[in-house]
Amino acid sequence: MPSGPCSYQQRTGPGSRPFTELVRSAGVEDAAAAERLHAVMAALRVALRAELRRRGLWDKPPSYLGVYGWESWISKVERLRPPGDARAELFGEGALDELLADCYAFIFVDRLRTLQAQLLVKPNVDGLVFRNIRNFLYERQKEHDPLGFRVFEVTSAAVRKCLAEGSLHLLEGDPRIRNDTVLGFDPAAAAPSRQVDLRPWAGRVEDELLPELVTARAEHQDEVAGRLAERLRELRQEGVESVRFKDLLDPLKDCVRERWAAILQGDETIETEPELGATPRAWLERPGRIYEERERFRALVACVLESLERLQAPAKTRAQLSTLWQYLRIHCADPGNEEGAAAGGAAEAAGGRRVRLGRPSDRAIAQLLRIPRERLPQLFATLGRLVERCRAPAGEPPSMRLAVAGEGSG
Amino acid sequence: MSGRQGQDPAQAAGGAAPDAAPGDLFVVRELAEFEVEWAVVARDPRDPALLLVVPADAHPATGSADVRVPARSSDGPLNLRCAYAVRLPGSFFAADLRSGRLAAPDVSRAERRVDELERGVLRGEPLGQETDRDPDYQDWIADVVAPAAEALTAAARSGAPVRPRGPAPEPPRRRQVPSTVAMALAASLVLAAVGLSWRTVALQREVERLSRPLFDVPAGEVLLGGDTRSMDLNPVLIRAGRGASHLLLTVVLGSDLPAGGTGHLEVQDPGGRPLWRSPLLALTPAAEVHIVLPRNLLPGPIFRLALYRSGSTVPFQLRTLKIANRP
Numbered sequence: 088m089p090s091g092p093c094s095y096q097q098r099t100g101p102g103s104r105p106f107t108e109l110v111r112s113a114g115v116e117d118a119a120a121a122e123r124l125h126a127v128m129a130a131l132r133v134a135l136r137a138e139l140r141r142r143g144l145w146d147k148p149p150s151y152l153g154v155y156g157w158e159s160w161i162s163k164v165e166r167l168r169p170p171g172d173a174r175a176e177l178f179g180e181g182a183l184d185e186l187l188a189d190c191y192a193f194i195f196v197d198r199l200r201t202l203q204a205q206l207l208v209k210p211n212v213d214g215l216v217f218r219n220i221r222n223f224l225y226e227r228q229k230e231h232d233p234l235g236f237r238v239f240e241v242t243s244a245a246v247r248k249c250l251a252e253g254s255l256h257l258l259e260g261d262p263r264i265r266n267d268t269v270l271g272f273d274p275a276a277a278a279p280s281r282q283v284d285l286r287p288w289a290g291r292v293e294d295e296l297l298p299e300l301v302t303a304r305a306e307h308q309d310e311v312a313g314r315l316a317e318r319l320r321e322l323r324q325e326g327v328e329s330v331r332f333k334d335l336l337d338p339l340k341d342c343v344r345e346r347w348a349a350i351l352q353g354d355e356t357i358e359t360e361p362e363l364g365a366t367p368r369a370w371l372e373r374p375g376r377i378y379e380e381r382e383r384f385r386a387l388v389a390c391v392l393e394s395l396e397r398l399q400a401p402a403k404t405r406a407q408l409s410t411l412w413q414y415l416r417i418h419c420a421d422p423g424n425e426e427g428a429a430a431g432g433a434a435e436a437a438g439g440r441r442v443r444l445g446r447p448s449d450r451a452i453a454q455l456l457r458i459p460r461e462r463l464p465q466l467f468a469t470l471g472r473l474v475e476r477c478r479a480p481a482g483e484p485p486s487m488r489l490a491v492a493g494e495g496s497g
Numbered sequence: 498m499s500g501r502q503g504q505d506p507a508q509a510a511g512g513a514a515p516d517a518a519p520g521d522l523f524v525v526r527e528l529a530e531f532e533v534e535w536a537v538v539a540r541d542p543r544d545p546a547l548l549l550v551v552p553a554d555a556h557p558a559t560g561s562a563d564v565r566v567p568a569r570s571s572d573g574p575l576n577l578r579c580a581y582a583v584r585l586p587g588s589f590f591a592a593d594l595r596s597g598r599l600a601a602p603d604v605s606r607a608e609r610r611v612d613e614l615e616r617g618v619l620r621g622e623p624l625g626q627e628t629d630r631d632p633d634y635q636d637w638i639a640d641v642v643a644p645a646a647e648a649l650t651a652a653a654r655s656g657a658p659v660r661p662r663g664p665a666p667e668p669p670r671r672r673q674v675p676s677t678v679a680m681a682l683a684a685s686l687v688l689a690a691v692g693l694s695w696r697t698v699a700l701q702r703e704v705e706r707l708s709r710p711l712f713d714v715p716a717g718e719v720l721l722g723g724d725t726r727s728m729d730l731n732p733v734l735i736r737a738g739r740g741a742s743h744l745l746l747t748v749v750l751g752s753d754l755p756a757g758g759t760g761h762l763e764v765q766d767p768g769g770r771p772l773w774r775s776p777l778l779a780l781t782p783a784a785e786v787h788i789v790l791p792r793n794l795l796p797g798p799i800f801r802l803a804l805y806r807s808g809s810t811v812p813f814q815l816r817t818l819k820i821a822n823r824p
């Protein structure tokens with residue numbers, strides 16, 4: 088049997104449509120079933136690799152997409168497999184295998200009915216499968232690389248704002264503002280002939296806009312995008328006439344990730360306050376890969392967000408609670424925080440302090456979020472109560488009358 | 498039915514779905530280029546012969562106006578895009594193109610959501626509001642959902658398929674290629690070709706539509722400032738026929754506006770997401786500004802008009818507008 092992704096075409100001839108054939112024959116257990124599955128996995132692997140490259144994810148750690156325990160997409164498993172080993176065609180790249188299995192389930196298990204529905208009116212659904220591959224990666228990236236996703240979201244909004252105002256112009260590439268989009272300060276500007284080094288600019292932007300760049304919500308997010316748009320316009324004064332969106336985005340992402348990691352690195356303890364010992368202290372653990380766990384996590388996040396909107400508290404407190412909650416959401420999914428998902432890992436330290444490995448201290452969180460450290464225990468306690476109520480079986484968002492800890496309303 | 502041009506889709510398909518009812522999912526052959534199904538969420542209470550239908554798709558993002566049908570629900574995962582509801586005759590769908598059936602609670606949620614949207618009282622869940630700002634979600638809505646709803650509206654209005662034609666064109670066939678790199682390149686080209694062909698068709702359609710004179714354009718007047726409150730939540734009604742493609746808005750700036758300022762007008766969806774922003778505008782008291790709004794810019798019958806002073810990100814004046822059906 089030939090190995091490699093083109094083997095399917097060699098077996099079935101050009102013009103075959105592995106995805107459509109699989110959808111059309113779903114549930115049919117015939118002699119060709121294994122062959123069809125084999126062909127789909129090979130074609131899906133090729134498409135997945137191409138899309139990872141297109142999104143600039145091929146050179147990033149697999150943990151950015153929720154695949155943990157591998158340093159890169161090209162793992163040792165493949166290299167050690169003997170040439171000609173037929174299994175290498177289906178499996179052999181540890182990280183990519185995991186992603187492939189999840190992608191297969193996303194498309195051909197969860198969405199099989201919708202694909203079959205489209206087959207009622209289309210001759211084939213291969214195009215729809217490619218669209219689903221993009222949707223799958225979009226969802227994984229949003230879920231597992233929240234820092235990167237938030238920076239993309241705000242930067243994209245800032246660029247769109249500049250385009251609408253006419254301070255930036257679309258020179259070439261995807262008009263939907265993607266990695267290959269080229270932007271210029273003059274409609275007649277030439278595309279950059281080489282990559283523009285925007286790291287110094289990104290460092291200044293990150294100094295000014297963190298933590299709001301990643302923790303701001305709703306209309307505050309628009310304000311941050313507005314401020315970033317101002318910084319974008321200043322690029323022209325630094326001699327930049329045109330830039331590829333990817334060259335703009337990547338340094339910003341890198342700076343934010345570095346700052347995030349630098350503040351939290353090595354800070355592996357949190358302290359529980361004795362006087363708040365009986366009060367639940369908010370913390371989030373990364374949901375597992377089981378569907379129900381992810382649904383519960385989603386419901387919890389939605390419930391706490393809704394509760395925060397209804398909470399009777401001074402505006403400043405609400406803003407701090409919102410920032411802290413956004414931080415917790417991001418921290419628990421942060422790919423740089425692989426231990427963040429681990430439960431347990433707790434020990435009693437001297438003085439009765441409870442030490443939990445892998446969780447940053449109040450000092451580090453206060454520095455990162457620019458919230459006074461002395462406020463954090465109260466804020467954590469309030470969030471802890473909200474989380475606890477949202478986890479309750481009734482699932483009702485906590486009452487608007489819920490008091491903010493330490494603010495005297497009971 | 499493919500190729501039998503100009504016929505009612507249901508008749509051409511071999512018979513309408515006489516029992517099309519809330520909860521049913523359908524596909525429409527003439528709208529096959531759009532990757533959506535159509536979910537019947539209710540009968541129109543004012544005219545039970547009409548069905549209230551929303552686009553349903555499997556893109557994972559759920560905005561504030563959408564209803565999410567989880568993967569473990571009947572026929573999930575789906576998102577019901579309730580801001581793009583269309584009313585059409587119960588006989589429109591073909592019985593043999595029924596593609597699924599939603600669970601009753603999901604149908605009820607969608608019906609309530611459409612009602613909230615049409616009454617302009619949708620509060621929107623915070624998680625959905627986050628998604629409203631997601632560029633990928635915005636692109637999906639703009640590229641797929643909104644054009645699909647527009648095409649179905651046109652089909653329903655004319656009683657015939659919006660673009661009668663033969664079977665959907667096959668994407669370019671792949672040639673046998675010798676390497677992984679070439680295979681990956683081929684996959685990318687297929688994506689690009691499908692996208693380009695869709696965009697070309699959409700552009701041709703748009704050019705044809707824009708070349709026609711506009712007649713009897715529904716008009717409305719909105720006062721920003723003056724005696725009205727700065728954040729008036731009572732919607733301004735604009736009467737428009739079902740087929741109206743454009744709206745003429747006359748925006749009157751209040752006489753109490755401070756002279757000499759500048760600002761922008763912004764058309765927003767009910768959740769506050771900007772849909773269009775005007776060029777810089779002199780805020781002259783009592784001045785009139787005329788805007789011709791393409792109907793397909795708007796996500797549904799409810800939208801907002803905001804006035805921003807230059808340099809401010811908070812709207813100085815905000816009005817909700819509602820397009821009501823002209824009898």
